Amino acid sequence: MNRLQKSAWFNLLLVTVAFPIASLGLFLMTRTNAKGIDYLIIFLVAGSLAGLGGYLLLRKKGFEAHFDEREKMIYNRALVLAMIALLAFLGCVCFIPFLVLGGGNSVRVLYLPVIYLSTLFVGQFVHSAAVLIQCSLEAEDEQ
Amino acid sequence: MSNNRVTNRIRRLRFENGEMTQQQLADKVGVTRQTIIAIEAGKYAPSLPLAFRIARTFGVKVEDVFQYENEDA
Numbered sequence: 001m002n003r004l005q006k007s008a009w010f011n012l013l014l015v016t017v018a019f020p021i022a023s024l025g026l027f028l029m030t031r032t033n034a035k036g037i038d039y040l041i042i043f044l045v046a047g048s049l050a051g052l053g054g055y056l057l058l059r060k061k062g063f064e065a066h067f068d069e070r071e072k073m074i075y076n077r078a079l080v081l082a083m084i085a086l087l088a089f090l091g092c093v094c095f096i097p098f099l100v101l102g103g104g105n106s107v108r109v110l111y112l113p114v115i116y117l118s119t120l121f122v123g124q125f126v127h128s129a130a131v132l133i134q135c136s137l138e139a140e141d142e143q
Numbered sequence: 144m145s146n147n148r149v150t151n152r153i154r155r156l157r158f159e160n161g162e163m164t165q166q167q168l169a170d171k172v173g174v175t176r177q178t179i180i181a182i183e184a185g186k187y188a189p190s191l192p193l194a195f196r197i198a199r200t201f202g203v204k205v206e207d208v209f210q211y212e213n214e215d216a
Contacts, residue, residue: 068174
């Protein structure tokens with residue numbers, strides 16, 4: 001297993017563990033504290049900015065810095081697939097309620113962080129899965 | 144429409160250079176063994192810098208390692 005596959009498995013495991021925990025946290029905060037949702041949104045925004053900033057600053061020192069050019073090609077192809085999946089998911093999440101409920105209805109604010117968390121999960125899941133599938137297809141060709 | 148394909152003589156050159164393994168070549172040019180396998184099989188066309196590094200490892204010109212086939216249909 002090369003570095004790219006290890007990083008994909010790590011990300012897949014991380015997002016699979018983090019998503020239920022984040023969902024549970026969101027559920028508990030909205031159940032126990034009416035103001036909890038405010039803090040959670042602040043936490044999500046701060047966490048996202050910190051994550052994005054950290055990624056931009058440290059990515060050259062991380063796994064990606066050690067990828068060779070073919071692995072970077074696989075990584076970038078998976079990134080495109082993840083973006084397509086993310087947009088498709090967001091489209092479904094936003095338009096299906098509109099089509100089912102109609103334009104005159106309202107949706108609870110609670111669903112905004114749920115959509116945000118789900119989008120992060122879908123994006124990372126598809127990216128990791130796309131990397132692993134491409135690597136396994138190449139491994140089959142080698143045999 | 145044209146059908147472009149890059150072929151190579153890496154496998155032959157490896158054996159002509161002391162039966163160099165794919166891993167040894169990969170280490171010398173700074174890529175993974177999977178990348179060397181993909182290049183040898185013609186499934187991946189390397190970048191120009193990598194092509195030069197491979198050629199220099201064998202002490203030959205790039206054209207002696209890689210051949211460009213252009214079949215105009």
